[in-house]
Amino acid sequence: MPEAVTHPAATQPGLLASLDPLLREWLPRQRWFAGKGRPVTGFSLVAATELLPPGGTLSLLHLLVRAHQPDVPTQGAVPHPGDCYQLLIGVREALPPRLAPALIGHPEDGPLAGRTVYEALYDARATSVLLEAIRSRARIGRLRFEGDAHQTIGEGLTPRVVTAEQSNSSVVYGDTFILKLLRRLVPGTNPDLELPLTLARENSPWVPAPAGWLLADLDGLDDSYVLGVLQPYLRGATDGWELALRELAKGEDFTGEARALGRATAEVHLALARALPTVTLGHARIRLLADGMIERLDAAAQAVPALRPYAPGLRSAFEALADLAAEGHVWTAQRIHGDLHLGQCLRSPSGSWSLIDFEGEPSKPLAERRMPQPTVRDIAGMLRSFDYAAHSAGPPAADWADSCRAAYCSGYADVAEHDPRTEPVLLRAYETDKAVYEVVYEARHRPDWLPVPMAAIHRLSAGVTP
């Protein structure tokens, strides 16, 4: 590992200015950029670390930058400081043709003037540096690379970037490990590392156990930023979304897999409930939960006008939940996955299912994502996903979705000894909350998909489960 130098903003005044015009153009085009639709007016440097120093054919910069977007909603009187993003920037004289798609641009002035700057995740020489740093438990400037003592990471595993659409970015090493680099960073315990580590300690076979991770320790912050997690790569696995669409296209039954997914979800919930605190939710807390759902609905209706006519019907799902709590109903809350859908479930060639991506809904504050919640939230996510699949592959396949949803709940009940369908008010509230989230997500990221959650909104607002 070459000796690394950390450049705090003060010692590299020209670095960010040199990149600024290029990043303003490049960053908003990235799928993982969370501030879409609002102009980026500038950047400030949170941390810069040279992972490969200048001098060779390639130099490698690890940057944490804050993107300024003045029209981000303020939190009370405090202006939003702008989101912090993790960037891995390669710098070369010229790009070899294989790296052409990774080009960010050519800075015109400053320390990088005349060089070629690019997204280094596409460059195997660059991403090898990250794995090597985890292997050697390196500390490079403010970056801390750590690993699980019980897992061996081989030398020289060939990296390749994952090109699938993602909220973050991943690199696979020799079909043995996969490193997920988180893009929008928030300080504090990140559930994407916390929950898989917890489940590994519980010997849960349902989640790939973290083999390594990287953190940034920044001045003035008690908490580190989790920057990435390395997990065993499930070779030959297919995600539940792909599998469901494939079976739908062939007109094949998916209820066996849906049942197995229900069982896997319940196993993970039981392990999390054993390992981490659970709480009882009475009237006051359910009222708060319902109010949160109503607030999200109001914000969503502001952002997506198509939701407005449905708002009263949707709101009634949340009020019905609060009413039930007012009558004395209580529920248990515990740590859950937080953003469960078919794409987060991987089926190995052997037929076993694993759950991945415990980050929770990336747009929610970390503290909220780490709060104990009713398990029905994950269940609702999966039920929505069967509905999504049924609406995404040609004419809506309502029967297919219904049978998968029923099989999933039965599978869940086999293990948890509790069938989610016995609590229809709770289920409807959570499905509604999820569908509202999806409307905002699709409007922001994939407007062509908006009709899928809107179809569910239509039914849920009329009190019919999709």
Ligand SMILES: Nc1ncnc2c1ncn2[C@@H]1O[C@H](COP(=O)(O)OP(=O)(O)O)[C@@H](O)[C@H]1O
């Ligand atoms: N352990 C793994 N084995 C095989 N593929 C994986 C593994 N973890 C993630 N993937 C693949 O990488 C993709 C992105 O991972 P995910 O954790 O969902 O990232 P994001 O938060 O960016 O969406 C997944 O859809 C899956 O196809």
Ligand SMILES: O=P(O)(O)O[C@H]1O[C@H](CO)[C@@H](O[C@H]2O[C@H](CO)[C@@H](O)[C@H](O)[C@H]2O)[C@H](O)[C@H]1O
């Ligand atoms: O990037 P993540 O996987 O963390 O999750 C976000 O993106 C998902 C889409 O990629 C989105 O999921 C929605 O679309 C899926 C089909 O592509 C569908 O299976 C899900 O049920 C639906 O919610 C997810 O909501 C979002 O957080």
